[in-house]
Amino acid sequence: MKNYEVVWILEEIADLLELAGENPFKARAYRRAARSLEALDRPIGELVAEGSLREVPGVGEAIAGKIAELVTTGRLAYLERLRAQVPPGLKEMLAIPGVGPRLARLFYEELKIDSIAALEEAARAQRLRELRGVGAKVELNILQGIQRLRERPARVPLGVVLPIGEEIRAALAGLPGVRRAELAGSARRRRDTVGDLDFLVAAEDAAPVMAFFTRLPVGDEVLAQGEKKASVLHRGGFQMDLRVVRPEEFAPAWLYFTGSKEHNIRLRGLAQEKGYKLNEYGLFALPEEKPVPAESEADLYRALGLPFIEPELREDRGEIEAARAGALPVLIERRELRGDLHVHSRWSDGTAALKDLKAAAAARGYEYLAICDHSKSLGIARGLDVQRLRAQWEEIDALNARGGVRLLKGVEVDILADGRLDLPDEVLAELDVVVASVHTGLKQEAEQLWRRVEGALRNPHVDILAHPSGRLLGQREASALDLERVIALAAETGTALEINSFPDRLDLTDLMARRAAEAGVALVINTDAHAVDQLDYIEYGVATARRGWIGARHVLNTLPLTELLARLERKAQRR
């Protein structure tokens, strides 16, 4: 059983406990355990086998017992009892904005409503308003909520919302009376997808900022509006939230609204231990609530006895413990990258000429750029055969003769459905960089996929496995390939794994990249750019790496050119 399957089940138990009207702290305990296990860097089965499950924060005797049952038998009697007790439709109702466990339960107990469809019908028939605490407005909101649920895109890729967020942030920052405007929430933490875009503004007078925000041309509908807080639905279907605070409240507010929720809960717990109260307005010494001065987030962390924690780490995935122990990682920064090792040109399905890519790389301060066009089997992408590949080398040599950014001869060679590579070894041996990837047969069984990838990893000429899971955000799930096995073999063979920066890939994910780095696997942050401007996608790959606790020492394309080439050569010579 996969870790994420255990996590889902614990979350389902939490939902069901809430719907059953159980002690809410019990449900929270299951959620906390789920969060801890999500961040675990080992298979849960191993912990069960060695009896160390209870060392995981939030996992006590009862939950450990249930996980053990689940992992060893594949079933959980407790869950089955809960499922039998709570109709499945109640859980589905929780997805409707404005419907929580109490309302779902009320609808079921009083009106026997056990599905979204039945709820919609009852709301239309105006039967919900008969219930105590429910009026016409709630009924209307539920109908709109159901509508929105059907229309809304799930979470939106970071690469889509971040440019929008930055533009609006800049506009807010330019308003008269605004001292500061920043992104917060999951966009600031650089999660791969963003549910809603959060803005925080420091201003003495909130009214003009609220007025501007609720009348943005890109806004479709104002969902909520108070004196200092508003929510607007963006035309793209995602929600945008604004908070306006007084300038002296900015630091605690930014900390608070950046989250994650789980990180905040831990910080508040630490504050309590130290005799403080922490909220979005500041840190206060109890019992008289005397404010503790803090001009920055770093001041607040310091008051709690911690060093500054980078936003990308704030997920309660061990960063609090690491901070307390003085063991926070030094995270990679974009300027540390000396080149991009996976770029397409006009030679296959890219749009840019080699000379323009070279100029663009120079403009970004790079030392090298690997041209990795597709190999011939990818006909749809005008993949290169040996002859055209050699012709491309001539152009590369001519450009390199002029000095400046060094173009590396590379290829993105297809791992064919039968496991062979799409180019002969003797050709691969002549290249500076070989990136291998699976583009077809992504729906194969895990074992079949594994045999294909295993062959590529064991090939002495393959330097990098690109976009290992094959996922496309919002379009295609990760393949069944067992990435734990890939990581183990990549470590053994000295093959690097790619963090692909393309906004709908971000593959490896933050968590998998972290596991790979911890297993001693070298990582490469690439864009997979098919156009000049896409070289800037590198920002999202760097963000993913940072969320994976990764520093420059784990990443091959931080190496100077000669060291990089020596490192790539080393694998080929291991045989």
Added chain:
DNA sequence: GCCGTTTTCGGCCCGACTGTTTTCAGTCG
């Protein structure tokens, strides 16, 4: 259900907004 330089029992993060209410419950983040 978890957890403990106050604690093995009694707590468990905290506030804004909304809607239905005459003082608060539910939801959300």
